[in-house]
Amino acid sequence: MRRLTAASRIVIPLAGALALSACSAGGQDSTDTLQVVNNPVAAKAAVSPAVSVPPAGQVLAMPAVSAIATDAQSHTLVVALSEPPSVRIYDLGALGSPKATVGLPAPAESLTASGGQALASVPGKGVLARISLPGGQVQTEPVSGQPAEGVAAGTDTLVAVRDRKAIEVLSGGKVAKTITGSLYSADGVVDTGSDVVVLDRLRTAVFSVDVQAGTMDEGLRAGAGAANAVADSYGRVLVTDARAGALLAFSTGPLILRQRYPVPGGAYGLAYDHQRSLAWVTLTGTNQVVGFDVRGGEPVEKYRFPTVRQPDSVSVDEQTSRVLVGSAAGEGTQVIQP
Template sequence: MRARTRFTALLVAVATASALTACGQSDDGPKENVPTVTPATAAESPMSDATPAGTVVVALPAKAIVVGHGAGAKTAILSNDGTRVQLFAAPGAMDAPAPITVTVPALGAIAAVGNGFVGAGTDGLVRIDANGGVTEQKAELGGVLSLAVTDDQRVLVGTDRGHVLVLDSAGTVKRDIGGFVRVDSITVAPASAGDRAGQVVVLDRAQSAVTPIDIDTGELKAALRAGDGATVSTVDQYGRVLVSGTRNDEVYAFYGQPIVMRLRAPVPASPYAIAYDGRSDTLWVASTASDVITGYDVSSGEALERHRITSVPQVTAMTVTDAGDLLAVSGRDGALQVVFPNDVR
């Protein structure tokens, strides 16, 4: 099926965000006395006999998936309870070896660092090398919701108490930035983003808002609302922050400093997990109410629907490899879906 969906360029009034400086935190808990919404959640996937596109690999029911970088890199998925990480080499390939399963302290989030990974949980960081070796770095982090890594290897941890913790490579907390209700997703713009390279943007589901922050000073920049039920964010090669609006059945893109909403489009059936493919400038969106993943060409400043494929049930997270393979994990059925570029042509 091919359809055309036009993203409408939209400038939205900028709401001023609270500013923080130095290393201190604004308070001990979430930000209070701010407009909030009930954090949106993905719709329950229907029971269906439809066959998912591509190849489906048996895996743990998972809440996160990330791909390492460079030679020997693997794909890691984090189990729903955060206590296990599975490492896959060449998932979906005919001769792929069995995955390595690593037991870890309960982790709330995971990210790639070189060809290995770093996870964060209540008691600190866990570093996992490509062969499954585990090293713990103790720190008091609290309830972890999100994680990102900067180009200079600082680790950014988002908590359920509305803070971004900035840790150095040794796992020591160097800065504590408050001012949010919760920190559900953190994006870091890549080097390819030009003057936006390194920009850090926080998504707070309870405020359904995106906010750039300066991790060197602790300052919160001007924030913008993202509908009233935003859930997941990622960043593209230009520094655009792409966000799924699960409650509103929309996706958004934000860009600049101060940020403005540059793109907005309807996406049916509870869009949740998203992933970006820089090779083809494609935004992939998983809709759990229909078990469909839709691919939008966003190269022109609008979105053209190019692909629509059947997904595994209850997609909780997606990513794209350097080769353009789309990977999606189910949080319900324990399945890793691998969709090669040739599978969607």
């Protein structure tokens, strides 16, 4: 397998970023030289084959998982189920049965958790659900459009609204600001602590967001099929490329592609362990999860485990380093101790 070293890493200059940010926000644009196809389609997880190797670790029986997250403050695992649409809350120290189950008006597409709160985005009903942890008290907030992902950013909440191609800034439960720009869709939002980046799956690109100014700034292509994104410990944004099979690393301020590392097998789900500088990538084409040390000039594979079928989602318990993998095929949630 060919690896890109630090000396040969792909770096795209700001000029390329400006070329992308200057394009139309309305969809297909024949003048957009960075657009790959005339009718773009968002990348999806590769369909998994039947499991041929027993999954590593422990498997918690449950229906199809649509998203998964962990919260260090409350020491909880949060799992979104497709049917019935709900969120289960587990004590990470006692995973035998859920502490609470919260019903949702439709399946949650994404989950983020921090500071004793989980945010579940429910695009089918146009709501963002705030769930207190570990108790499970829920408050739903209407969002105009299809909220794809919400993240806490200080006292505000940033919500990527897919169909409106926008980032909503919520403060005190109300929309304080709406930020739009050269997006085809707003599918994810990442806060590195100093910068904010939005993921556009339809355009397979990432864009910098200046929340204070309320502007969408430079953008860059993110491979052939950007799928998921997280922040690492070094102010970078990591992105899985589901079509080309790669892990990308972007620095921010300005936005620059620093690394493109081949990850064959259907790279899709992505989580990051800040305590150990490990990026965990699920491979839905081979039913595996791989842990990469990302501290150096290129990722270094440290772990590889067999998983449940269709491992679309992954999270990390940073206190113990355990990896939690959710099966979108209804084959449970897997708990792996590296």
